[in-house]
Amino acid sequence: MVSGNNNAKIRLEDIIKHVEGQRFPPVDKWNPEFCGDIDMRIARDGTWFYMGTPIGRKRMVKLFSTVLRKDSDGKTYLVTPVEKIGITVEDAHFIATQVEIVEDDGQQLLKFTTNVGDEVIADGDHPITVVVDDDTKEPRPYIRVRGRLDALISRNVFYELVDHAEVVKDDGKARLAIASAGAVFSLGELEDGDA
Structure with missing residues (x-):
């Protein structure tokens, strides 16, 4: 579900504090047998x-x-x-089931929620990546949640991201890109007729 309400007094700092305030055990510091x-x-x-x-x-x-x-x-x-x-x-650790798009002072944030309730904002430390299946040519989009743990972005959420993406041309090739927290992520190349 993508929602963006420009009338609401939602501040980016409040969203970031909420997401960063999630507490997880320090598994990266533990070194058991x-x-x-x-x-x-x-x-x-x-x-x-x-x-x-x-x-x-x-x-x-x-x-x-x-x-x-x-x-x-x-x-x-x-x-x-x-x-x-x-x-x-089998694939990813989580599924990103929702995304909320918030804009404040011209900066866009993409806040994802996973199937286990974790929230993450796409940024340089939590990138969106898209892997294209060699056989089916279907995109498989992911977002880094924490550590090396990823969430597969569900199909409906990915389509909503595509709806909000912009066409960017690099070296004569067109691709869809979307920004979040100052970082820009490619959602995939476009065929010649799609640009």
Whole structure:
């Protein structure tokens, strides 16, 4: 859901303080022993499974999501001060299900909300990237949430971003781009007839 209400007295500083005020355990500072892998998986659609069964308790999923860490080895772990357990992630760690577009003094912010309630503002530290599937040519857009954890931007949210994007031409090629917090992100190249 994209919403922009220029009449509301929403201040960028207030939004940034709210998003930065989210508290997460310091999993990046913990260095426990690796305890092995468990049969837990985050499916492509964001559903969490344990031993092949979906985890239906949202509070439990939310709790697990706060202790996720993706290490430089490319694997994702549940991390506590005393244990590190490997899990499987089919695509992204989260799904970005909403975006709010706010403008203030000519600067635009894109504030995303994930399926587990995390909020993140797209900026230089939380970039939007788009990967194009080699076979289907379909775009798969992501936003960095925290650490090395990404959220797949849901299709409807991506289409709303495209609606707000501008055409930019570089080196004779046209692409869609959108700005947030002073950074500009490419949403993909346009075919010759689309520009």
